[in-house]
Amino acid sequence: MPFQEPPQQGRTSRVAFTRDLSGRPVVLKRSVGAQLAALRREHRALCALHPLGIPVPEPLLYVEHRTSFGMKAWLVTQRWCGMTLQAALGADPGPARRAAILRDFGAALARLHARPPHRTSAVGRGPVTC
Numbered sequence: 001m002p003f004q005e006p007p008q009q010g011r012t013s014r015v016a017f018t019r020d021l022s023g024r025p026v027v028l029k030r031s032v033g034a035q036l037a038a039l040r041r042e043h044r045a046l047c048a049l050h051p052l053g054i055p056v057p058e059p060l061l062y063v064e065h066r067t068s069f070g071m072k073a074w075l076v077t078q079r080w081c082g083m084t085l086q087a088a089l090g091a092d093p094g095p096a097r098r099a100a101i102l103r104d105f106g107a108a109l110a111r112l113h114a115r116p117p118h119r120t121s122a123v124g125r126g127p128v129t130c
Helices: 033-052 085-090 095-114
Strands: 014-019 025-032 059-067 070-078
Touching (some): 025 033, 033 059, 085 095
Antiparallel strands (some): 059 070
């Protein structure tokens, strides 16, 4: 399955598809100002979900930097080929493929719900290490 094109811009981050120094495809996101909180939450969620075996891209780097114009943040993750659940189901994949897609989605949800929540939320405040 080919890589999707970069998403439409203008939500919470500027998004670019690129490659790291070893040639692996990665996603680079940059947020500034009030939108930075959304990128921080995304990083925390990826750090919490990836070790559980939930199919999410591995967070590779997260940096926040204060400038004279305010805070900026960058998030680098693995880039996966494929499509969103909504796009996959909207493509009318046929009954067998649709069932397989929903079965995989259900298995990911089961893995997520099989783990007890942490005492401190992964999407809360404070530093996160992943």
